[in-house]
Amino acid sequence: MKRFFALIATAFLVASISAQAETVLRIGEGSIGRLDPHEATLVADSILMYNVYDTLVFPSLDGKSTEMKPHLAESIEVNESGTVFTVKLRPNVKFHSGNTLSSEDVKFSMNRIIELNTGFSYMFDGWVKSVDTPDPLTAVINLTNPYGTFYSALARLSIIDSKTVLAHLGKGDFGDLGDYGLDWTRKNSAGTGAYKARYHNTQERSELVKFDDYFLGIPDKAPDLVRLQYGQTDPTVIALFERGEMDIARSFIASETKKQLLSVKGVTIASEPGIAMLFMKPNVTKPPFDDVNCRKGFAYALDYEAMMLQEHVTDKIRGAIPAKSPMPSSHPGFDPTMPPIKQDMAKAKEFMAKCKYKPGSHKIQITWISTVAKEERFALIAQVNWKELGWESYVEPIVWAHWTQKVRGGAGTAPMIGQVYTFARIPDADAYLYNIFHSSRHGQYSASEFFADDQVDEMLDKARTMLPSSKRDALYAKILRRVQDLQATFTGFEVINTYPRSDRFSWPNMEKPNMNTGLMGGNHIFRLMEMKGG
Amino acid sequence: MLRRYIIRRSIAALITLFGVSVLIFFLARVMPGDPAMIALGETATLEQIANYRERLGLNEPLLVQYVVYITSVIHGDLGDSLYTHGAVLDDLAHTFPATLELILFSTVLMITIGIPLGVLAGRFRDGFIDNFTRVFSLLGVVTPSFVWALFLMLVFAFYLDVLPAQGRLSEGVEPPAFVTGLYLVDSIVAGDWATFRDASAHIVMPGTALAMASVGQTTRMTRANVGESFDKTYIEFARAYGFKGFRTAAVYALRPALIPVLTIMGLDIAIKFGSAFLVETVFSWPGMARYGVQVILFKDLNAIVGTVTIIGFFFIVINLIVDIVVSFVDPRIRLGALAQ
Numbered sequence: 001m002k003r004f005f006a007l008i009a010t011a012f013l014v015a016s017i018s019a020q021a022e023t024v025l026r027i028g029e030g031s032i033g034r035l036d037p038h039e040a041t042l043v044a045d046s047i048l049m050y051n052v053y054d055t056l057v058f059p060s061l062d063g064k065s066t067e068m069k070p071h072l073a074e075s076i077e078v079n080e081s082g083t084v085f086t087v088k089l090r091p092n093v094k095f096h097s098g099n100t101l102s103s104e105d106v107k108f109s110m111n112r113i114i115e116l117n118t119g120f121s122y123m124f125d126g127w128v129k130s131v132d133t134p135d136p137l138t139a140v141i142n143l144t145n146p147y148g149t150f151y152s153a154l155a156r157l158s159i160i161d162s163k164t165v166l167a168h169l170g171k172g173d174f175g176d177l178g179d180y181g182l183d184w185t186r187k188n189s190a191g192t193g194a195y196k197a198r199y200h201n202t203q204e205r206s207e208l209v210k211f212d213d214y215f216l217g218i219p220d221k222a223p224d225l226v227r228l229q230y231g232q233t234d235p236t237v238i239a240l241f242e243r244g245e246m247d248i249a250r251s252f253i254a255s256e257t258k259k260q261l262l263s264v265k266g267v268t269i270a271s272e273p274g275i276a277m278l279f280m281k282p283n284v285t286k287p288p289f290d291d292v293n294c295r296k297g298f299a300y301a302l303d304y305e306a307m308m309l310q311e312h313v314t315d316k317i318r319g320a321i322p323a324k325s326p327m328p329s330s331h332p333g334f335d336p337t338m339p340p341i342k343q344d345m346a347k348a349k350e351f352m353a354k355c356k357y358k359p360g361s362h363k364i365q366i367t368w369i370s371t372v373a374k375e376e377r378f379a380l381i382a383q384v385n386w387k388e389l390g391w392e393s394y395v396e397p398i399v400w401a402h403w404t405q406k407v408r409g410g411a412g413t414a415p416m417i418g419q420v421y422t423f424a425r426i427p428d429a430d431a432y433l434y435n436i437f438h439s440s441r442h443g444q445y446s447a448s449e450f451f452a453d454d455q456v457d458e459m460l461d462k463a464r465t466m467l468p469s470s471k472r473d474a475l476y477a478k479i480l481r482r483v484q485d486l487q488a489t490f491t492g493f494e495v496i497n498t499y500p501r502s503d504r505f506s507w508p509n510m511e512k513p514n515m516n517t518g519l520m521g522g523n524h525i526f527r528l529m530e531m532k533g534g
Numbered sequence: 535m536l537r538r539y540i541i542r543r544s545i546a547a548l549i550t551l552f553g554v555s556v557l558i559f560f561l562a563r564v565m566p567g568d569p570a571m572i573a574l575g576e577t578a579t580l581e582q583i584a585n586y587r588e589r590l591g592l593n594e595p596l597l598v599q600y601v602v603y604i605t606s607v608i609h610g611d612l613g614d615s616l617y618t619h620g621a622v623l624d625d626l627a628h629t630f631p632a633t634l635e636l637i638l639f640s641t642v643l644m645i646t647i648g649i650p651l652g653v654l655a656g657r658f659r660d661g662f663i664d665n666f667t668r669v670f671s672l673l674g675v676v677t678p679s680f681v682w683a684l685f686l687m688l689v690f691a692f693y694l695d696v697l698p699a700q701g702r703l704s705e706g707v708e709p710p711a712f713v714t715g716l717y718l719v720d721s722i723v724a725g726d727w728a729t730f731r732d733a734s735a736h737i738v739m740p741g742t743a744l745a746m747a748s749v750g751q752t753t754r755m756t757r758a759n760v761g762e763s764f765d766k767t768y769i770e771f772a773r774a775y776g777f778k779g780f781r782t783a784a785v786y787a788l789r790p791a792l793i794p795v796l797t798i799m800g801l802d803i804a805i806k807f808g809s810a811f812l813v814e815t816v817f818s819w820p821g822m823a824r825y826g827v828q829v830i831l832f833k834d835l836n837a838i839v840g841t842v843t844i845i846g847f848f849f850i851v852i853n854l855i856v857d858i859v860v861s862f863v864d865p866r867i868r869l870g871a872l873a874q
Contacts, residue, residue, distance in 0.1 A: 034618070041574075041575040122579055126579075201628065229818060231815070231818050233816055239687055239692050239700075240699055243691070245699075245705075401567025405567045408568050408571055441579075444579070444580065
């Protein structure tokens, strides 16, 4: 009888241990989530990408965090001219399918992202000439021209399991490669990542489970299951935290909601600096913004503190910091000695006195994207500030699609002032600045200023051909000073992404400043998190 | 005779649907915004955008684009979505049943609450029931569905914590085997009562929030029409025959009163496909209304045309059903239509 009871007791114990064993991390996102890493553009896409797939390089997580280190690669050698990257792969890295990573997968992934022409393909398209595979663990990437950003850009090339993809080709536009496996990879994972997709629906949710053969190993305390729920709104987020059914909310919920969440037991705010900036983009071809003195006058008049206040959760939990230049502070090339951008009405009036246009000569159009309510507040703040200088303006909501079309139509149709949050896809100055300030980018919505300066163009062209070095960083610092001197744009502030989170887990990427990767979506690394209980 | 009537209405419906698809195809393309630019993101180069436009066939004349599109549709391909990057048909197959289930649930509430309340109010005009019903229905009509959604969430998910706050099923509950895509129906078919209970708990709040306006509207209309019927001579005649109050109200007063109510209800059900957006958003309900709004903002051409065509189809089918039901309720309508 004793044995029988002992058996029952043991069974209960085993059952309770196994019931506790599965730890679940629940994340809410406002948008959709796309699983194929070569189609990724949104934050949720990047979160999936960095957990389900791996890249050849990844920011170092031990010290100067935004510096790229070999990840799937064991080493990467670059030739003197910066046009040949020889990648030695780690041996015995397994894909979720059980296949072993080889240089053919690197070649296939590079060709795939370029030919699909979506997601982060722009970082490679036009730069990569060919990929050679002299042996299974060596891939030689040949570039058309020296490209200093390339090493960092590799942090956006997810390596996909070529054998699995080729076994799942559907009908499509890519000749023998059909749909390049898209129909399959949009629902299934084919990576080496620490997590693999158990269930994925772009609009509803993803469920990721640990991949036991992960090449770096996964600590036991990392969540066993991660559930990402898409399309959540603020009221849902509040209710879920209150019920203890959510662990991480997205950063794009209203500051008021975040503040309210702080009253829920166990909820705190995780801060992620250095990823994004807010710009108020003047069309510098249209009067009065075609005059540099006017631009400086308008820039000095802006009440940046009032704008940042809209981002802060509380006095202590700040959602923004003053910008020093139009580039996040985490990027190499950022010059910390530049003064913070702040309101100075005396200087505003001084520059406005030199402006060739007088108040009343033009009425300023300030647009805001109608789905981003915060931008209306920024627009109203600017309206009040510029009124103090005597300038009349009107605030106009605009649908994103309409705004992009106006910008694409050229300087003549682009609005006088547009507002854009710009995110760092990789922590690299070229990737950030070229798209905003190089004249060849006019028509893209990142360059809606239509700013053109030969010196800036020349320096940007030169800097992108230089390999990462202090000399390159110094050149970018010079570029930043130049665009700031010419007031090429109105930099609002540097955003600190703030994520409401529960206390059920630890989150090193957010808790330790030196573990911030500086990558959009790159700080949600689930294998580094530790769950605190069942 | 009825078959002829249905065939005639179906042919007219098909022509209307074709017209809707043509109209929305061209409208979507003249809407502001470059879909290739939006899809590729802020950092894509102009060359990439141009290549992508070429790949999407957006540089072809509109008529050529339409011919290509309609040829694909005939082959069962609605194209790919620029927003989700999935096949539009797959997206709709996933989201349509979710919205349909929500709408059917709210329709059941509309019929089972709105009509009986309306009849009672009409029968006992200016009494307590009538006064209560008037306040209740007015509240339903004037309060937007998203306010109901927030109110219900606050009370039942936040304070009382008795109903789930999001989605169609709880964490860890597997959807029932696909039969209709409607979880309530499919779980009954599978005899999976645990899933049925879970799905029911999830649909109560969004379904009620969506139903409140139409319950109010149906109640008000039924009340007014039943009240009017009670003034008619045939009701006096029925009373003179000694029929009881319930029979008089439910049979003789209700039947003629139902004709305008049914017509409005039909329109209301179809309109719900559009108005479900906010309710779906509040409850993270993975439905087609939310999808439709997102794809419009994203200028996702194939998805816009697909969504609007499906909504158009549903609108037409509902109206067809309503016409048939009305023709049964009032044979004069059916006979009149056939005589023409």
